[in-house]
Ligand SMILES: Nc1ncnc2c1ncn2[C@@H]1O[C@H](COP(=O)(O)OP(=O)(O)OP(=O)(O)O)[C@@H](O)[C@H]1O
């Protein structure tokens with residue numbers, strides 16, 4: 001069984017007339033150690049899916065398994081729930097609203113403290129993750145004085161100190177400036193490449209999705225597209241129909257292809273696009 | 287502009303008082319408050335004044351800064367002294383001044399003056415001692431931790447000590463964030479032509495409504511986000527929670543507590559007889 005396994009999962013908010021389906025008969029499996037990006041327009045059910053995976057919400061129908069444990073169970077014991085939260089960490093959009101302490105290192109220690117880890121071991125883990133996240137120099141600072149990107153790295157460090165095997169980023173880059181985004185994306189790369197952590201990155205940003213192994217596009221609570229970034233971004237029309245803005249280079253190549261120029265339109269990178277056009281033009285001259 | 291408000295009065299430093307365990311400092315403040323209230327003789331007051339001066343020197347905080355702590359309470363000190371001066375009974379022969387204003391008949395007696403001076407001195411000593419021993423030399427977060435650990439025995443009789451400590455530290459964490467947000471909202475309203483600085487009081491209070499309502503709404507949102515983030519970080523109240531920082535009382539802590547406890551003995555310092563001061567009928571007791 002894959003690390004995360006959703007079987008025919010449905011979830012609705014509200015009751016009676018206000019009932020609104022947010023996730024509909026969704027089946028999904030995510031392998032351990034992979035990096036998955038989740039795209040979708042506002043209200044397509046991305047956050048709802050993330051919350052279902054953490055058992056913050058319980059599905060109305062269907063089953064969810066995480067690392068072999070059935071989490072879509074109303075009678076899940078508190079200890080199992082804590083273990084799930086330890087295993088699957090979440091980083092949220094607003095960096096200010098997820099930091100709990102007035103000192104960076106205290107905040108990072110919050111998770112392990114809740115888990116009842118020995119003080120000396122907490123100290124070791126905190127120093128270690130601060131170093132990995134490259135924020136050791138701010139250990140004694142107040143988080144309010146840090147930049148957005150730094151705050152998000154503190155949040156990641158706080159999760160990392162719990163030794164998770166999976167991390168879900170729910171639009172963790174949405175409120176950041178380009179520099180902050182870059183920092184967080186580098187961090188995500190590190191978690192995935194070097195530490196082997198399973199990453200699920202929910203985003204509106206196509207460029208960020210490109211860095212993933214797999215892209216899933218949600219549309220009104222169902223999976224509309226699922227594949228490698230190359231495969232998904234080739235579906236230019238479907239993407240645009242779902243209100244997702246495809247990048248300029250992809251759009252250009254797609255339009256050219258429609259006009260009868262045989263180009264590869266899964267390309268999203270500006271340089272690669274230029275090279276592709278050059279390659280084609282060079283081929284034509286000969 | 288609101289950002290300039292400093293929270294608490296903590297002055298970071300490395301003096302003996304800074305290095306003491308917060309629990310020691312809380313206990314010692316209580317001991318010193320008791321000592322001040324027990325003092326009766328002029329000699330006792332003299333000893334306490336010397337002690338306060340010594341504490342200020344040990345704290346390595348500039349005396350000018352320490353005395354600033356008195357500023358907000360100066361009115362209270364004056365009013366207390368004033369009432370003590372007129373409303374302390376005493377012997378007819380000790381009347382120093384006798385006013386007749388309409389039907390009022392205030393009289394100043396020696397006893398009144400003595401009691402006014404004592405009262406004022408008490409308040410001043412209380413404020414100076416607690417600021418130097420506690421508020422100026424203990425960071426708010428250490429203070430919260432100290433209170434939590436001091437009161438932890440009460441948790442056995444179901445007093446929610448941990449919950450209150452958590453609430454306090456979260457409040458400390460979010461005050462700067464909310465202040466920053468208030469600033470932003472005020473600027474936003476100003477840019478739409480809101481006027482906060484003219485008109486009478488009612489008008490100005492009314493002008494604040496469009497600031498407070500968005501602030502309130504966003505605070506609820508923050509609280510929601512924060513609760514979710516805390517749940518995802520395995521928080522389940524105080525049960526099974528450990529702490530990274532180990533608080534340890536060392537020899538210097540016990541010595542300091544003993545030292546402060548000694549001053550309770552000022553109660554037994556001899557009265558200086560009134561005849562020695564050359565004023566008949568003067569009595570230092572209450
Ligand atoms: N607490 C709630 N109560 C009622 N309806 C909700 C609630 N949260 C979300 N919804 C609805 O469920 C649907 C899916 O919401 P969800 O937050 O999962 O979307 P999303 O893809 O994360 O969107 P965004 O990109 O804006 O974050 C939306 O239509 C939304 O209006």
Ligand SMILES: [Mg+2]
Pocket residue numbers: 046047048170171
């Ligand atoms: Mg969302």
